[in-house]
Amino acid sequence: MSAAATPFSRPGTQGTPLHRIGRFSVQHELGRGSTGCVYLGHDPVVGRDVAIKTVNPRLNGAEKSRVAQQLINEARVAGRLSHHNIVTIYEASSEGGMTYIAMEYLQGRELSRLLAGGRRYEPHEVASIGWRLADALDHAHRHEVIHRDIKPANIYMVKDLQPKLIDFGIGRAPNRLPDPAAAADESYTLVGDHQLLGTPNYMSPEQAQGHPVDARTDIYSLGAVMYEMLTGRKPFHAENADKLLQQIAYKAPPPAHEVAPGIPLALSRIVMRAMSKRAEKRYQTAERMALDIRRYLQKERRSQRLLVPVETADRNATQDGDQSPVGWVTAGVLLTAAIAGALAWLLVRSPA
Template sequence: MTIGHIGRYALKQQLGEGGLGTVYAAYDPILSRTIAVKTLHLSVAEGDRATLDALFLNEARAAAGLNHPNIVTVYDAGLSEQGVYIAMERLRGRDLRQLLANGWRPDIVQTAQIMRRVCDALSYAHSKGVIHCDIKPANIFMVGRTLPKVVDFGIARVAHGQDIPALEGVVAGSPHYLAPEQLRGESIDRRCDVYALGAVMYELLTHRKAFDGKSLQEIMNAVEHGRPLPPHELRPEVPKVLSDVAMRAIAHDPAQRYRSARQMSQALKEWLEAEAEIGTEDGSQVRPGKRRLFVAALAASTAIGVVAGWQLLGGGDSPIHGADTGPPPSDTAIAPPPPASSVAAAVATSPPMPADSAAATPAAATEPETPPAVSAKPTRPHTVAKLPPRERETPVRATKPAPAATGVVQLAVAPWGQIEVDGKGAGVTPPLAQLTLPVGDHVITIRNSDFAPRTVSVRVQADQPVVVRHRFGS
């Protein structure tokens, strides 16, 4: 069912509504896909509306130029009777604010993974000259427990730079995560995003906000003059390294923070890699395998010891591996059982197991030489023929074919394009950002209904990504 139209998009249902606008599920009839459309509606004077519309459109165009797996993809922006609208990919999931409100608490590793990916997204945006200015849980949309997507680029930046009463609520709506220089209305740079990253990380680690209060003034006073306890002092299970990362990011002085989101991401990456190494070296990870090896070796050694003891007890002249099991010759004397110490010595001097004996059965092991039986009558010695050692049977193991080598092709297409690889459809970019193809030569065709197609030949290598760039209409 269609409830209305904005531009060429058919609105299907309302997904949410906030102070800045409304989000709808919509359908794009040209590209035959479901998208999300966000409308911005602000009560401003007519003289301010045209200025604001132009500013928001400029920010939307800047956001549309961002192509990152942890940033929502913007397809289109324009003006309609309802005001400025932004068409973007439709996300399935819930934002971090909703998840936290419903009681979800990521563990320590999940927190580091989420924050590192958000840092990577902002580092990429900063490299393109785009500052978010409003990082908070509500603008981190979770499509998986550790897969965030950053949304609403540019909207807060427009509000920050305009002295318009209708926009005051935009800034005041999330003061818990705003840097002191933002609250004071001073000039800002990418370090205000670093501050917000630290405030969100602090909340995930401690389950409380770094700066809080019962009123806007109390919150702003806490941001300006307060200094929260480090997370590891509030929750002893929080590693001090991660606690230090969050505290550095929310430093009051921008010069004391990480100089960029990339630097903060690197700190989180180093901790995650160190944690992974500790996990592989932890005895709890390795001990089960060692325990299985020990049990198998003990069983095999016990079997050899039993065979040796049994032979000492008089069974040495009987075949072992399925030969004739008939009665022994009549002149075979039955030896009396040796003392217990002799059996223990025989077991103790059994030959050591080979390195791979844990996987072998006793039947596959090389048998020890059969000792001569001890005769009960010294005048009638009896010699038992030695059995030839049995050759070890080498198990035949099926070999798995090696997986075909692949490489990555990164896509940078504007405004959009349908991708074909070797004549077969591969998807639409954006949101498609990269292709994984077998190593070798491939033909990639990019189609847009408004322009002539673009065809390129690429050679994919396993160790070197290939970048395909094209802007239609240029």
């Protein structure tokens, strides 16, 4: 992210510096894509930095209107949620011909950029990140929100391996603004002869076939993300989008532990269950997936404790506050000696 503050032209005008969006002062541009721009702003009322997402001014009228509605929908969908692993939306508005949403300013990088840059994660790191994301999805699903586009580009990594789910623009929720010109599951990604909702590499089989989806589509996509993090490769590869969709719909990827032998079998099984072709064979809720990952992490932690040297275990209590086994043995010996001494003293003092 750039540290220099530079002025930008207001959408729809030429050469007019953009210093404010709504009540927020604009510091500098953080990023720009084909449909939107993101600026670093400052909220003078609360006194905090925010990220401000607006429509790319270079879009034509129809595209501008569609993306503006998508921004409002993102705010309406994500605004229902409050979870430490989901980006927080502060405000959404349309004024002066500009539609924008102000959200939590995250400092870090998208998971997609980290993976593309060669970042590899250890299995326990993947499990820790996956557990947090599954818990975030469980929160969203309980509030009737389906993300529908879980992928590395929509997972923002901040410090201490903390992931943040971002971009709910095509998410589904009861308060989403309807589009009279589109079906309920209208897509924003055109592949072949089909309008598809989501990103092909990570979409579920039912999503790839254009079928209605439920919360289990997010579970599949999270499994696909974890698969890539573990193995360093996407579950499927094809020379064109149509063949890729065929593979997603009908072909099972090789198990993660077979692609990368160092992956623990228990973690591989969690990922492969999440990626089952048939939705009824997957985890039926993100909560169940999160629980299985948590059990895996707890088991791994216990196994790591067994590798701690005896003298170290004797000095320190465990993270759960329990004394180490060696400590309990030592305490037992001392207690037994104390009791024996007391009995001997009583026998000497007794007339019998």
